[in-house]
Amino acid sequence: MINMKSWMxxxxxxxxxxxxxxxxxxxxEMIGKTVQSAVQSGEVHAQAIKKLAEVYxxxxxxxxxxxxxxxxxxxxxxxxxxNDMPHILGRLVSNADEIENLKVPDLNxxxxxxxxxxxxxxxxNGIEKPVLAGVIGPFSLAGRLFDLSEIMxxxxxxxxxxxxxxxxxxxxxxxxxxxxxAIGCSGVVVAEPAAGLLSNExxxxxxxxxxxxxxxxxQDETFIIVLHNCGNTGHCTDAMLYTEAAAYHFGxxxxxxxxxxxxxxxxxxxxxxxxVGVMKMMNPTxxxxxxxxxxxxxxxxxxxxxxxxxxxxxxxxxxxxxxxxEALDEFNAKIEKK
Amino acid sequence: xxxxLVQLLEVVELGKADQKSPFPPQLKGQxxxxxxxTKALEAGISPxxxxxxxxxxxxxxxxxxxxxxKIFVPQMLMSARAMGxxxxxxxxxxTSGEIKTKGTLIIGTVKGDLHxxxxxxxxxxxxxxxxxxxxxxxxxxxxxxxxxxxxxEGAVVALSALLTTTMVNMGQIVADIKTEVPGTVVCVGxxxxxxxxxxxxxxxxxxxxxxxxxxxxxxxxx
Numbered sequence: 001m002i003n004m005k006s007w008m009x010x011x012x013x014x015x016x017x018x019x020x021x022x023x024x025x026x027x028x029e030m031i032g033k034t035v036q037s038a039v040q041s042g043e044v045h046a047q048a049i050k051k052l053a054e055v056y057x058x059x060x061x062x063x064x065x066x067x068x069x070x071x072x073x074x075x076x077x078x079x080x081x082x083n084d085m086p087h088i089l090g091r092l093v094s095n096a097d098e099i100e101n102l103k104v105p106d107l108n109x110x111x112x113x114x115x116x117x118x119x120x121x122x123x124x125n126g127i128e129k130p131v132l133a134g135v136i137g138p139f140s141l142a143g144r145l146f147d148l149s150e151i152m153x154x155x156x157x158x159x160x161x162x163x164x165x166x167x168x169x170x171x172x173x174x175x176x177x178x179x180x181x182a183i184g185c186s187g188v189v190v191a192e193p194a195a196g197l198l199s200n201e202x203x204x205x206x207x208x209x210x211x212x213x214x215x216x217x218x219q220d221e222t223f224i225i226v227l228h229n230c231g232n233t234g235h236c237t238d239a240m241l242y243t244e245a246a247a248y249h250f251g252x253x254x255x256x257x258x259x260x261x262x263x264x265x266x267x268x269x270x271x272x273x274x275x276v277g278v279m280k281m282m283n284p285t286x287x288x289x290x291x292x293x294x295x296x297x298x299x300x301x302x303x304x305x306x307x308x309x310x311x312x313x314x315x316x317x318x319x320x321x322x323x324x325x326e327a328l329d330e331f332n333a334k335i336e337k338k
Numbered sequence: 339x340x341x342x343l344v345q346l347l348e349v350v351e352l353g354k355a356d357q358k359s360p361f362p363p364q365l366k367g368q369x370x371x372x373x374x375x376t377k378a379l380e381a382g383i384s385p386x387x388x389x390x391x392x393x394x395x396x397x398x399x400x401x402x403x404x405x406x407x408k409i410f411v412p413q414m415l416m417s418a419r420a421m422g423x424x425x426x427x428x429x430x431x432x433t434s435g436e437i438k439t440k441g442t443l444i445i446g447t448v449k450g451d452l453h454x455x456x457x458x459x460x461x462x463x464x465x466x467x468x469x470x471x472x473x474x475x476x477x478x479x480x481x482x483x484x485x486x487x488x489x490x491e492g493a494v495v496a497l498s499a500l501l502t503t504t505m506v507n508m509g510q511i512v513a514d515i516k517t518e519v520p521g522t523v524v525c526v527g528x529x530x531x532x533x534x535x536x537x538x539x540x541x542x543x544x545x546x547x548x549x550x551x552x553x554x555x556x557x558x559x560x
Contacts, residue, residue: 079452081450083503084450084501084503087452088452089452148455149415149454149455149458152411152412152415153412153415153416153419155412156353156360156361156362156412156416157359157360157361197410197411197412197455198410198411198412199409199410199412199413202410202412233407235407235410276502276529276530277530277532280502313501313502313503313530314502314503
């Protein structure tokens, strides 16, 4: 069991920078499997993560960011695709009565056990770095059950019903995270992309309050919450910080330097290389220049952790991923010479 | 401007669809877009006037506030909902042709993609700016766009994609559309899309937000 408080402090105090990109598709592709097989089999999932850990020097290991898993457990219909992430079809609940009657599933529902298996195998695979599991956040999950457009309006039309739905979502996520902690994960990335579409006040009311329940119940020296909100353009950073998560993960919509200025210095602040516009579409030379520039701009912030803004999409060239890490190595080499 | 139109503009801008709606709290119990549109018609204000001097103006303000990060997706959706309530009252006048629209937009999320919130926002804002919108939904093939185009001569097409794996479908869809219905104007948008990609696939316009689409279409119509 890694003491994550000490681990984080050491990484922040260290002169050099670390990286924790959110990437799993490169691992799936390296082992010659399909996305569908990885999201349906804990073993395949764990093999992909293990391969990534062997090839790339990320400071921590992340798992597949599958934002359909928890919704499926509640009863949503899912469409699987061979080479892309699954999709949710339709909506599960559409009014207060249906929310009232919605049952919170247990961890045997859907593919939950396969994901727990993937995380357990990853922890047991001898990867000597923190394993950060991935879960969907309460508001984003509620949006998947209720329909994202509809929940945005329902927050204003029937807030009590939506809060009841958020309670149920949080109860489930808490139970899942508790199990992830029990099997040895060092933390969990809580993905709340939908919350980034809200104002700061609404993000706090309909997301942060619920994420804080996870933090208060689970975060300690051995287990951290990393709050991911790639929809935040800088307008709801305050709401994110309200959760008191140990680390915050930002997407490419925000100004990383301005965000670092307003975030606590003892929290890891991660981000925010564009996974599509930079990592997929640029060539290695351009990627190294972009990341080199980002590292120089953020050099005065020792708590900055280089990451991608969101999960890397499928078919990012291997040389592009290599360039990401080479850029970091070159920056660190200059730091160490000083 | 007529007081009823001023009130209608305000309730659409603030997102009050009808009297029953509890939002926004400061207008609780007051007439919403539905009631005020009915009252405006009863007062003899023309449907075209209602559209141009209340609804379109309101949605223009909403679009600009959204582009400036002064309001966010929920407020925009509530305004669009209010506008939709008003448009429902005006529907017979659209059907009869008494209200002239600026043109027709055919919109959909491309084949393989099921995400629709961005597409829905664009559809609402474009309708609110006086265009007829044919929303083909999600997972739309080139054939569906082409069929709708052949049924609506001169329509503009808007393609949306949220995923990098589906945005690659846009290129072929654009090519098929322009082969089958030459001269069609095609707009593209969605999180992974950008202006460079738009040019690469031969589309005519890329917009980063709904207001950008409205402005492009209004320039076309002028």
